[in-house]
Amino acid sequence: MTLRRRLVDWSLTGLLILVPALVLRASLQRGTPSAFDAAILRITAPLEAGVTWIAEGLGGLWSRYVALIDIEAENRELREDNDRLRKELAEMTRRAYDVAALEELAVLKKHTPTDTIGARVIAAPLSPQFRVLRLRLDRGQRDVQPNMAVIAGTGPVGKIDKVYGDYADVMLVSDTRSKIEVVVKRTGARGWLIGLGRTDSYACTISALELSPQAEQRARAGDELVTSGVGSVFPPGLVVGKIESLLGDDGMFQKVEVRPAVDVSRVRAVMVLLANPPPPDPDAKTKKKSEPAFGLRAL
């Protein structure tokens, strides 16, 4: 290798090392890619995209079809876990529902001025339209008697109908034999709540609901009904239901359809009233002077 050629080679080498340094400095000052850089990128980008597409396709093929050897066993384990957790969830949901029902009963018991006993619903025969016809309770002859009132958290459910052995059947308020004296809360009008006995709903009606000459004193849809507590085994003030629709009148009485407050299909636990509620105190609003504790008493 001649000296001249060697000099040229080393000069070229130095120049080739220097050029990138200058390009680096220029690119740092400029900040954006030059037109030449952009052109190179335009050539490179489709190539990169194509390679990426192929690589991801092959990778996807691997992960979707080849690397699924252990998936079946894992899937079986997950199914078993899923089944177990579903059962646990169902059990917990049922327990939560029972607890909620018992809490409602506890509140109800606190506000009910008579002796009561709790009972669990153990059966509920259904109509062909999946409506509950009656409830069967886990309380028998030792605990309850026919005609005792049965209430749930949201209102009256019905009365004890038959008692046999350790069980008792409840006649629902929607039964045609049921009769409860109720008051329209807004107007004070009274009537008898009687079940319509429908197999597709729990609807009731009110018999002898007086047709008031004043329009605002007449019952309207949405009016709330409460028990009167008179001539009935139910304590006064229990919300029975709401007037759902007006069916007209016969000139003397209004005809209405009532939707009971208690959804019987959801009742799991009830309260049975063991004695009739005490009669209202006739002297409740009169002032009575208490007798002196010491000294002579007036005879």
Place this chain on the structure above:
Amino acid sequence: MRTATLVLVAYGLCVVLGACWRLLPIGLLRDAVPELGALTAAYLGLTARRDLSPAIGGSVVIGYLVDVVSGAPAGLAAFVLGVTCLVTRSAQQRILVRGAAMTIGFSAFVALVASVLGLLVRGAAGIPVASIVVELQHLALVTLATALIGPLVWRVFRRIDAAFARTHREREAALEGLMP
């Protein structure tokens, strides 16, 4: 022609590796793309015949392409790979890169040199660098990744050299890693 072919093949490998590397199941190494450009520059420097300038030119060109593809400031990898080529040229008469272990070791050395040079140049040029711990961790991973793919890349380059051989002896020498 040989240098241009090597540069083009290296560029293609860079593109393919850049796209595929992140899809490989390699854990920590996924973030450390091998220094393929450094391997190319080292091969060019190590196999340069009489004139050094074609090898440096090839290294600078592959460095520039790596800069453009990777989004680094133009000239950064070009300068680093040019210097890397010079370094490996100086080792040409002293070592013989043959066998898997030697190739892996030399690849690791090249990656280390290129990474350290890159770090120094970035520091000198005012390009932001990460904390020293992060940079060292990345440097170690890149060295490891480059060492792993080194034998494969060198095998490809030797095949190309064998294709450009004029005689049967040159071809055998190229495949055996005895060039120049």
